[in-house]
Amino acid sequence: MFIRELFGRERPVISFEIFPPRGGVPLEEVYRTLGAIRDLAPDFVSVTYGAGGSTRDATLEIASTVKNRFGLEVMAHCTGLCHTPPEVHEMVEDLMYEGVHNLLAMRGDPPRDRHVPEGPSFPHGSDLIGYLRRAFGDEVCIAAAAYPEGHVEARDMEEDLAFLKLKVDMGAELLITQLFFDNEIFYRFLESIGRLGIRVPVCAGIFPVLNARQVERIVSLCGVSFPPKFTRMVARYADDPASLAEAGVAYATEQIVDLLAFGVDGIHIYTMNRPDTTRRIMSNIGLVSRRAVAGSGD
Numbered sequence: 001m002f003i004r005e006l007f008g009r010e011r012p013v014i015s016f017e018i019f020p021p022r023g024g025v026p027l028e029e030v031y032r033t034l035g036a037i038r039d040l041a042p043d044f045v046s047v048t049y050g051a052g053g054s055t056r057d058a059t060l061e062i063a064s065t066v067k068n069r070f071g072l073e074v075m076a077h078c079t080g081l082c083h084t085p086p087e088v089h090e091m092v093e094d095l096m097y098e099g100v101h102n103l104l105a106m107r108g109d110p111p112r113d114r115h116v117p118e119g120p121s122f123p124h125g126s127d128l129i130g131y132l133r134r135a136f137g138d139e140v141c142i143a144a145a146a147y148p149e150g151h152v153e154a155r156d157m158e159e160d161l162a163f164l165k166l167k168v169d170m171g172a173e174l175l176i177t178q179l180f181f182d183n184e185i186f187y188r189f190l191e192s193i194g195r196l197g198i199r200v201p202v203c204a205g206i207f208p209v210l211n212a213r214q215v216e217r218i219v220s221l222c223g224v225s226f227p228p229k230f231t232r233m234v235a236r237y238a239d240d241p242a243s244l245a246e247a248g249v250a251y252a253t254e255q256i257v258d259l260l261a262f263g264v265d266g267i268h269i270y271t272m273n274r275p276d277t278t279r280r281i282m283s284n285i286g287l288v289s290r291r292a293v294a295g296s297g298d
Contacts, residue, residue, distance in 0.1 A: 001073055002141035003102045004173045006043050006266075007201040013266035014282075015075075015203060016040075018273055019048040020058035029273070030062055034070050036275035040282045042072065046104055046176070046268070049077035056091065064098035075143060076100050078132070079108025080122025088128070089135060096139065104143045104176060105129045126166040133171030144172035146202065148180045148189040152223040157192075165196050174200050176268050179207035179218070181251075182227040183258050203266035204259050208252035208277055210245040212238050249277060253284040260285070 006013045016037060021029050034045070047063045049056065059076060066074040076095050080088055092103065107125045122128040129142055144167040147160055154160035164175070175198075180186050186204055193202075209215055215234055218224060226234075233251060237244035256267055271278045 003044050003073060003075055003143070004141050004201070006073075007174065012260060012264055013043045013201070013203060015044045015046060015266060015268045016042045016271045016278060017046045017048065017268060018062070018271055020062055021273075027058060027061060031065060031069075033271070033273045033275045034066060034072075037271070037278055038070050038072065040279060043266075044073040044075055044102070046075040047077060049079050049108065060091070060094055060098065063095060063100045067099050073102070074100055075102040075104050078103045078105050078128070080105070080125075080128035080131075081108040081120055083122065085121055085131060085135075088122070088131065092132065092136060092140065096136075101139060102141045102143070103132065104145065105132055105172070106145050124163065126163060126170050129167050129172050130170040141174075142172050143174045143176055144168070146175040146177045146189075146193075148177050148186045149224055152221070161192055161196060164193065165198060168198050168200055172200065174203065174265075176203045177205040178222060178224070179205045179270060180224055181230045181255070182225060183255055183262070185225070186259075187262065201265040203268040204264050205268045205270060206252050206255055206259075207270040208272075208281060209234070209248040210272075210274070210277065211241055212244065245277075249280050249284070253281055256281070256285050 003013075018030060018033060021027065045066050047059050047066065049059045063074045063076040066072050078088070078092065078095075083091070095101075095103070105125060105128045107122065107128065122131065125144060129144060132140060132142055144164070146164055147154075150157040150160040151163075154163070168175075177186070177189075190202065207214075207218075209218075212234065215226075230251065233247045234244065237247055252269075259267060269278060269281065
């Protein structure tokens with residue numbers, strides 16, 4: 001199934017993101033995560049792709065396993081910064097051979113231990129999206145990344161929105177956002193892309209913060225802002241890891257409840273391969289989700 005076909009129904013699309021293990025951790029750890037969340041019935045699962053293609057083979061194997069062993073729809077991340085067109089073509093053909101036809105096309109992050117080639121074939125996500133659409137046509141469903149507060153490398157929000165519009169014009173059929181912690185920023189983002197004529201579905205990316213180290217990493221990498229109630233939560237429980245994890249689940253749940261009430265197209269939960277956290281969030285929003293479904297048919 002093409003993931004674009006999931007939208008427009010009476011209920012929002014719910015999806016999870018997982019990533020290949022690092023540091024020699026066996027793939028079975030990921031499969032245990034999948035086994036633990038399969039009964040939560042996500043509409044699809046996305047599988048990340050390491051910087052510079054560092055997890056290429058693992059991404060392919062995991063995506064195939066999600067689809068063919070666990071029976072869940074899957075979206076494989078596909079990056080272009082450190083790859084040539086023939087390498088990208090081979091990668092996508094390998095995915096399609098395994099039955100994976102949904103791709104999240106991104107520029108990708110430069111690897112820490114490899115030199116990014118000068119004059120890369122795909123310097124922007126839009127370049128990769130255009131290539132995939134030309135090379136594979138309607139054989140693939142292409143999603144793109146979106147940044148409610150702008151990409152950290154963009155000069156300003158106006159420039160970032162122009163690149164987002166280009167991604168859609170080049171063939172992106174849906175958008176998945178970077179994490180954010182202030183829903184009002186996301187709602188303003190939706191208004192902005194609507195004024196640009198962007199009409200594709202948007203999945204809101206939600207990241208449950210479970211420890212202070214995650215907050216530090218978010219600040220250094222993503223450039224997202226924190227609303228006062230979030231900073232108060234982190235400050236209050238900074239020295240109490242267990243309580244901070246509980247508060248982080250509660251905060252993510254509150255965000256999702258508000259997003260569902262707003263009527264978003266989809267919720268994309270960054271699981272960090274933590275099935276217990278994902279299960280608790282889904283349990284928290286279960287009743288609200290059912291009410292949202294019932295209300296949409298009135």
